[in-house]
Structures are given as C-alpha cells and as structure tokens.
Amino acid sequence: xxxxxxxxxxxxxxxxxxxxxxxxxxxxxxxxxxxxxxxxxxxxxxxxxxxxxxxxxxxxxxxxxxxxxxxxxxxxxxxxxxxxxxxxxxxxxxxxxxxxxxxxxxxxxxxxxxxxxxxxxxxxxxxxxxxxxxxxxxxxxxxxxxxxxxxxxxxxxxxxxxxxxxxxxxxxxxxxxxxxxxxxxxxxxxxxxxxxxxxxxxxxxxxxxxxxxxxxxxxxxxxxxxxxxxxxxxxxxxxxxxxxxxxxxxxxxxxxxxxxxxxxxxxxxxxxxxxxxxxxxxxxxxxxxxxxxxxxxxxxxxxxxxxxxxxxxxxxxxxxxxxxxxxxxxxx
Amino acid sequence: xxxxxxxxxxxxxxxxxxxxxxxxxxxxxxxxxxxxxxxxxxxxxxxxxxxxxxxxxxxxxxxxxxxxxxxxxxxxxxxxxxxxxxxxxxxxxxxxxxxxxxxxxxxxxxxxxxxxxxxxxxxxxxxxxxxxxxxxxxxxxxxxxxxxxxxxxxxxxxxxxxxxxxxxxxxxxxxxxxxxxxxxxxxxxxxxxxxxxxxxxxxxxxxxxxxxxxxxxxxxxxxxxxxxxxxxxxxxxxxxxxxxxxxxxxxxxxxxxxxxxxxxxxxxxxxxxxxxxxxxxxxxxxxxxxxxxxxxxxxxxxxxxxx
Numbered sequence: 001x002x003x004x005x006x007x008x009x010x011x012x013x014x015x016x017x018x019x020x021x022x023x024x025x026x027x028x029x030x031x032x033x034x035x036x037x038x039x040x041x042x043x044x045x046x047x048x049x050x051x052x053x054x055x056x057x058x059x060x061x062x063x064x065x066x067x068x069x070x071x072x073x074x075x076x077x078x079x080x081x082x083x084x085x086x087x088x089x090x091x092x093x094x095x096x097x098x099x100x101x102x103x104x105x106x107x108x109x110x111x112x113x114x115x116x117x118x119x120x121x122x123x124x125x126x127x128x129x130x131x132x133x134x135x136x137x138x139x140x141x142x143x144x145x146x147x148x149x150x151x152x153x154x155x156x157x158x159x160x161x162x163x164x165x166x167x168x169x170x171x172x173x174x175x176x177x178x179x180x181x182x183x184x185x186x187x188x189x190x191x192x193x194x195x196x197x198x199x200x201x202x203x204x205x206x207x208x209x210x211x212x213x214x215x216x217x218x219x220x221x222x223x224x225x226x227x228x229x230x231x232x233x234x235x236x237x238x239x240x241x242x243x244x245x246x247x248x249x250x251x252x253x254x255x256x257x258x259x260x261x262x263x264x265x266x267x268x269x270x271x272x273x274x275x276x277x278x279x280x281x282x283x284x285x286x287x288x289x290x291x292x293x294x295x296x297x298x299x300x301x302x303x304x305x306x307x308x309x310x311x312x313x314x315x316x317x318x319x320x321x322x323x324x325x326x327x328x329x330x331x332x
Numbered sequence: 333x334x335x336x337x338x339x340x341x342x343x344x345x346x347x348x349x350x351x352x353x354x355x356x357x358x359x360x361x362x363x364x365x366x367x368x369x370x371x372x373x374x375x376x377x378x379x380x381x382x383x384x385x386x387x388x389x390x391x392x393x394x395x396x397x398x399x400x401x402x403x404x405x406x407x408x409x410x411x412x413x414x415x416x417x418x419x420x421x422x423x424x425x426x427x428x429x430x431x432x433x434x435x436x437x438x439x440x441x442x443x444x445x446x447x448x449x450x451x452x453x454x455x456x457x458x459x460x461x462x463x464x465x466x467x468x469x470x471x472x473x474x475x476x477x478x479x480x481x482x483x484x485x486x487x488x489x490x491x492x493x494x495x496x497x498x499x500x501x502x503x504x505x506x507x508x509x510x511x512x513x514x515x516x517x518x519x520x521x522x523x524x525x526x527x528x529x530x531x532x533x534x535x536x537x538x539x540x541x542x543x544x545x546x547x548x549x550x551x552x553x554x555x556x557x558x559x560x561x562x563x564x565x566x567x568x569x570x571x572x573x574x575x576x577x578x579x580x581x582x583x584x585x586x587x588x589x590x591x592x593x594x595x596x597x598x599x600x601x602x603x604x605x606x607x608x609x610x611x612x613x614x615x616x617x618x619x620x621x622x623x624x625x626x627x628x629x630x631x632x633x634x635x636x637x638x639x
Binding site for chain 2: 190233235239240269270273281288290292294295297298299307308309310314
C-alpha cells in the first residue's frame with residue numbers, strides 16, 4: 001500500500017440506491033480531485049448482485065484507473081460498508097461520496113480546500129431543488145435530533161463528508177448509523193464543521209418515503225439517542241421510568257389493600273388488582289435491565305474510553321503529539 | 333516518584349501560575365520527589381499556554397491536553413494514566429484547596445491508609461446553592477451506602493497509586509470514588525483541610541447533580557453488594573417473588589374450596605405475573621453472571637495489595 005495517499009474516497013453502493021452513470025460520476029469526481037492536487041484512491045464497497053455496477057467498475061479498472069472494489073456477500077448497511085472500506089484505505093483523509101450525485105462536483109474541491117483546523121467537514125446542501133414538503137420533513141428530522149441530542153446539524157442526509165482517518169479509528173458505527181457519524185464524532189470531541197454547498201440539479205429528497213423508511217429513521221434516532229446520552233449511565237435511563245412505574249403500581253396496590261382491609265370491598269373480580277401488580281412487575285423489570293446494563297459498563301469500562309488526549313507535554317519527556325492512551329494493564 | 337498531584341483544570345488561566353507556585357512552595361521543603369500533572373480539560377482560554385510556559389522551566393510539571401471538555405471524571409482519569417507516583421493526590425484547580433494539606437495526607441497514606449479524604453469543615457461557599465445541597469447529598473450517600481464520608485465533594489484527596497489506576501472511571505464516578513473504594517474494602521481516613529474562597533473565575537459545578545449522584549450510587553451499592561455473585565443477588569429476589577406467587581396461588585385455591593363459584597381471575601393472574609417476574613430475575617442473574625465472567629474488572633482484585 002502506498003503510504004503517501006492523501007485522500008481515500010470511499011463510495012458505498014447498496015442495491016437500493018440508484019447507480020446510473022457510474023462511469024460518468026467516477027470521472028467527474030476524479031476531475032474534481034485532480035484539481036485539488038492531492039493524491040487520492042477510490043474504494044467502492046458494493047452489495048452483492050450488482051452485476052451492472054461491477055461490470056462498469058471493472059471496465060474502469062481495465063483502463064488502469066486506481067480503483068479498489070470490495071464486494072460484500074451481504075449488505076449490512078452503509079456504516080458497516082464504510083468501515084470495511086476504511087480497512088482497505090490508506091489515506092490520511094477520508095472522503096465519503098454518494099453513489100448518486102448530491103452536490104455539484106466543483107463543491108468537492110471547495111470542501112477539500114476548506115479543510116483547515118478541523119477534523120470533519122460535512123456538506124450542507126442549499127435546498128434549492130426541494131419543494132416545501134421535502135424541506136419540511138428535513139427540518140422536522142433535524143429538529144428532533146436537536147431536541148434529543150442537543151446538537152444542531154442541518155443536513156445529516158448528505159453523504160459528502162471529508163474527515164481525518166482518526167475519526168473512524170475511534171468511532172465504531174454499524175448498520176445504518178452512517179447519517180449520525182457527525183454526531184458521534186462531535187460527542188467524542190472532534191471538531192465538526194458544516195459547509196454550505198450547491199445542491200446538484202437532479203438531487204432532491206423523495207417527497208414521500210415508504211412507511212418502513214420513516215420507521216427506520218425513528219429507530220435509528222432512538223438508538224443513537226441512547227448511545228450518545230446514556231451508554232455511560234444506563235441506570236439513569238432505565239431506573240427513572242422503572243421507579244415511577246413501580247411507585248404507581250405500589251400506591252395503587254396500597255390503596256386496594258386499604259379498601260379491602262378497612263372498607264371491606266372485595267378484590268376477587270377486579271381487574272385493577274392485576275393492573276397494580278403488572279405495573280410493579282414492569283417497574284422491577286426495567287430497573288433490573290438497567291442494573292444489568294450498568295454491570296456491563298462497569299466491567300467493560302476499560303474498553304470504552306471515550307476521550308482523546310491531544311498532547312502531553314512537560315515532565316522528563318519531549319513533546320508528544322497526539323498520544324492515545326493505551327488501556328491500563330491489569331495487575332493481578 | 334513519591335507523589336503525583338493530578339489537577340483537572342477548565343478555563344482557569346488566572347489560577348495556573350499561582351497554583352503552581354503554591355504547590356511548589358508547599359512541597360519543596362519536604363523530602364518527597366513529586367510531579368504536578370495539570371489536565372487541561374478542553375479549555376477555551378489561555379490555560380494550556382500558561383501551563384506550557386511553566387513546563388519549559390520546570391520538568392516536574394506535566395500537562396495533559398484533552399481534545400475537548402469531557403468533565404472532571406475523565407480529566408482525572410487521563411491524569412492518572414500519566415501519573416508515576418507511589419501516591420496520587422487530586423485537587424481542584426481553582427485555588428480553593430490548600431497544597432499545605434498535602435503533607436498531612438501523604439503521611440496518612442504512609443501510615444497504611446488506602447485513601448485520605450479532605451473534609452472542608454470550614455467551607456467558604458455560598459450557603460444556599462452549595463453548602464445545603466451538598467449536606468443533603470452527603471447525608472443520603474452515607475445512609476444508602478453505610479460509608480460515613482463527611483464530604484464527598486471535596487476534591488483534595490490522596491490515594492495509594494494502585495487504587496486509582498485500577499478503578500473503573502466512567503460517567504461521574506470521581507465523586508463517588510471514596511464510597512466505591514470504601515465499599516470494596518479500602519481503608520480510608522478523613523482529615524480536616526483548609527478551604528479558601530474563590531479568587532478567580534466562576535464556579536463550574538451546579539447543584540443539578542443530586543439525582544444523578546444518587547442513582548449512580550444506588551447502582552454502585554447494588555453492584556458492590558452482589559457483584560461477585562450476580563446470580564445470588566438476583567436469585568434472592570427471584571425466590572422472594574416465587575414464594576409470593578405460590579402464596580397467592582394457594583390463596584386462590586383455598587378461596588375456590590371455601591366458596592366455589594368465586595372468580596379466580598385476580599388471584600391466578602397475580603400469581604402468574606409474579607411467577608414470570610421471578611423467572612425474569614433468574615435469567616437476568618444468569619446474564620449478569622455471563623457479563624461478569626467476560627468483563628475485565630473483578631471486584632475482588634481491585635484492592636489486592638502487593639505482597
């Protein structure tokens with residue numbers, strides 16, 4: 001592997017994405033990168049069964065274009081594909097590009113040139129081509145992200161992102177979490193910048209997605225919410241609702257007990273008794289789950305040191321840039 | 333190296349130089365070899381520059397710069413990783429602690445204690461926003477855990493080196509370090525320390541932490557009580573609910589015999605729910621057992637002394 005590569009371009013292609021004009025797109029991306037005067041490599045990570053795509057890529061390869069192709073036996077989502085592409089890459093920077101055009105190609109050059117004093121740049125499309133409804137759903141989604149996570153980004157759907165290699169070294173994303181990479185990077189301490197770019201003329205969001213699409217987004221949002229906010233303190237997350245539900249159940253139970261003992265109201269055929277017990281049981285279950293999660297964090301906290309030491313200076317040693325702390329050795 | 337002093341600082345540009353002076357003045361007359369580790373927790377002001385200025389003149393100072401502000405726990409943790417001292421002392425970077433107390437604390441550690449905690453008996457902070465909430469928190473913590481720590485919020489502490497290096501630090505654990513270590517059998521001492529009013533900058537810690545500290549503490553207490561035998565811990569509750577379920581079931585049967593024709597829905601329903609909870613807890617216990625086996629922190633080993 002050539003160590004001097006500056007930018008590794010990783011393009012993940014699932015079978016769901018439109019992928020016309022692979023060649024034309026490759027050429028235009030390539031022209032943009034040529035202009036930046038940086039050395040680059042292209043890595044395509046593709047789903048199995050994309051015969052037409054593979055054919056056109058192989059045609060390109062035969063023309064001595066520097067392309068690596070990784071064909072996956074099964075598709076596990078774009079984030080997983082990105083990780084696989086990352087393992088194959090050797091660039092100092094990683095540029096992810098979509099397999100369909102989202103931004104004007106010239107803007108890629110601008111993104112590369114503005115990569116100063118930052119760890120990640122994500123493109124934000126000027127929504128000229130979207131209609132009101134499309135803009136509205138984009139807004140809503142990002143508004144939810146803001147409310148739940150306290151981080152405000154305006155275009156997580158845009159795949160054009162340029163970032164330092166270390167970002168993927170530290171952050172493990174999988175499945176469909178690719179749109180949340182900037183959020184995780186931000187949380188981890190990387191500097192993430194948004195750059196406004198021109199939207200490509202035929203790129204626009206679908207007006208109405210399938211029900212499954214919306215459901216997936218909601219599930220993603222919840223999982224990322226949990227990952228960012230509570231991985232380090234699961235009992236705070238589970239314990240609170242658990243405690244509330246348990247308390248409601250217990251109070252209800254006490255009330256029924258009081259009725260039975262002092263007011264002599266029979267309980268035998270009242271479903272409310274079951275409700276009370278159900279709530280108590282559910283509350284305890286939630287709490288127990290939180291506790292198990294807490295045990296997991298406690299015993300595995302050495303594996304998940306989520307911070308980055310930028311440098312250590314002074315002492316007997318010379319200045320060391322970017323020391324990443326190794327985990328502490330276990331002494332027995 | 334005898335003593336490592338770990339100090340997380342966040343936007344304390346004005347305090348760095350005086351802090352360094354005070355420590356050097358306090359420790360130089362003593363015959364300890366020491367180092368000062370400043371952890372710059374992602375400050376946005378000149379904290380790092382001021383500190384690195386000092387490192388040019390004095391190689392007893394190390395500065396760890398973190399990428400962004402991660403909070404005190406991680407600040408301390410990253411400092412511990414570069415600490416070489418036999419004894420590790422932590423303190424605040426806002427000049428409210430007095431380095432003159434370090435000597436007494438270090439001597440205590442040499443007397444055989446694992447942890448020596450400071451106790452601000454004469455605290456110089458506002459009554460309503462700082463002192464009263466902290467009193468309540470301390471009282472609750474000692475009630476729940478049974479460990480009578482008088483001042484959980486006091487940052488000046490001394491630890492035997494191995495103790496801090498082995499302990500899991502995540503979330504906001506630093507506050508509970510004394511309690512955690514004591515729960516796992518550490519010997520701790522508490523001494524009165526001096527406390528000065530704030531000179532520079534503003535206080536960065538509010539009082540919204542009580543809920544968090546409490547719930548973390550409940551978790552720790554439970555983990556430490558049953559941790560080495562999770563199945564046993566969950567099992568006790570499983571048996572309790574199992575017996576309860578059988579009891580309710582028996583009541584239902586007795587009712588059926590005494591007054592045939594009465595509805596069995598509530599008794600049988602409750603019995604089934606309780607039985608399912610009992611089973612659930614058994615399985616949770618099994619999962620915890622598995623987690624514990626695969627984990628890399630074992631409570632029994634946390635405080636094993638070197639022989």
